[in-house]
Amino acid sequence: MKARPDDLERAVEATLFAAEQPMSAGEISLHLGGADVGATLANLCLTYAERGIHLVERGGRWHFQTAPDLAHLLRREKEEPKRLSRAATEALAIIAYHEPVSRAEIEAIRGVQTAKGTLDVLMEAGWIRIAGRREVPGRPTIYATTPEFLTHFGLSSRRDLPGIEELRAAGLLDPVEEAFATLTGGEDGDTEAIDPSGEDNSD
Amino acid sequence: MKARPDDLERAVEATLFAAEQPMSAGEISLHLGGADVGATLANLCLTYAERGIHLVERGGRWHFQTAPDLAHLLRREKEEPKRLSRAATEALAIIAYHEPVSRAEIEAIRGVQTAKGTLDVLMEAGWIRIAGRREVPGRPTIYATTPEFLTHFGLSSRRDLPGIEELRAAGLLDPVEEAFATLTGGEDGDTEAIDPSGEDNSD
């Protein structure tokens, strides 16, 4: 930790400390009259690395938060966030790892219908958003995660999603049909299986 | 500043950071299982003394706050260019040509009511000022232009404003009859008396 922070460092520190929302480097710079804050942010990150407060970047936006290892000291007085149902947890994971996805694609993976309320809960939490429509027949709505999702789960970016690289490498993020075609030498794709479990119910 | 804060220091730091209210040393201690936090608080105070955030004690309770010299960052003014509305432009023109005038007089000349906000905008812009009161029943406030008005419009004096003849020559008074100029008196629009019908309307 430097003995004496420079003026810009102090200003960035104060700005982020006072902010009610995470801020992007651009927003901080704008607030501080256009100064280049990239190096300063990196510096501050280091400065606080060993303290009880950390400066973190989540989805390109920066904020201060308490060090994770102190959770046990702080938790008791704080209300825990509401627990997510299993359906909502799975839907969130599917959206995060596959985004953007349609409801039909979520259902294809889960093998069951997704109750209307499930996605609503995730929207209300501010973790997912409607990301447009897929340009296929029926033009289904597609969903993606939000910057708040990254903030809440402590992810710098979607690349930080636990195990996403391994899952991608193993082909587990590819649709079944695609993986199947790869495994069987590109034959399949349109087999009309008497599969009762909803794999083909594309929207 | 110490290279590595000890655990208690980190805990106190995080506790005060996350607290929604300032906390007394006793409350902090209670929160952290009874540790003596007096020395730690004094330490933290020093640690942050030169930073953009300060740890301060107010009436026996501690909290973090933005360094006083950076308080201006919390409330920043942003200037947005905005075009003057038509009503405001007309009111300003009347004040410039006829000053000092009361609001009732402005309305009499414009032929429509002038919202209170219109004159406020001109005051906020710094182009008009209250120039006293007219000594008539109701003693209405009268308005005149300011030196900033001349500066903004690039005029060395109000005599620079084109007179009626010039306005006509410029095609700005096209269908207007000759007789009109005598009604408003004077060629150059300087401080001539204006339509007396408006003068007695109290504000």
Next chain:
Amino acid sequence: MVDAASPVLFEGDEAWDGVGAAPAGDAALYLELDGWEGPLDLLLELARRQKVDLRTISILDLVGQYLDYIERAEALKLEVAADYLVMAAWLAYLKSMLLLPRDPEVQPSPEELALKLQLRLQRLGAMREAGARLMGRDRTGRDVFLRGAPEGLRVDRKALWKCDVFSLIQAYGAIKLRSQPVVHMVRERAVVTLDAALARVSQMLGIAIEWTDLRAFLPAEADPQLRKSAMASSFLAALELAKQGRAELAQEQAFGPLLLRAASGVGKAA
């Protein structure tokens, strides 16, 4: 893959924990039929009980377990939802195909169907694990905390008013235009008044014994405007004279020439 019984992984889901933690293979498990999220979910749980990687799972074993499970649930007279039964029928079909000698005519082959089922289980398993790991992260408001009472940043927007001198004088011109009293001037035009026409027609009528076209009474004027005016007033004059009994009017057809002569009585009297 993570052991299904791991409580950390699926914390917060009572039904699922209950199932996962149930004593292996027994009534408790069957009673939980409502707890499954569909047949695929049940299959995945049964697969996990094989405690092997989903990539090496024996689909045949799995099918057997599933069918067994449904049978026993039915034996216990539990309500088994339709989709579980549909899956059971499909799995029974798959199982018989897998066991019978391969018929090359049947497409897709049972091995391919089994592979697809396995791929689906892998995907659901992967996402279930990902969800659990996501929930287990240092979450804001549970593990890490934001500043309790941020001062907040406020940006006060101040209008920077803009106007130029041309707009100003243009506005003044507009006001002057608006407030100028409107005066309508009617241009003077040459007309033949009714009185003039009356005098002229009655004078000329004195010498017209025969029917005469009204147009003959008009002054010889080049100006068509004035001629129109003369026509209109002469017509009115003719009507007036007829009303007074001093003239007679006739018209042989609609829009035909209007004929005029002195009333016979009058003529004789004069």
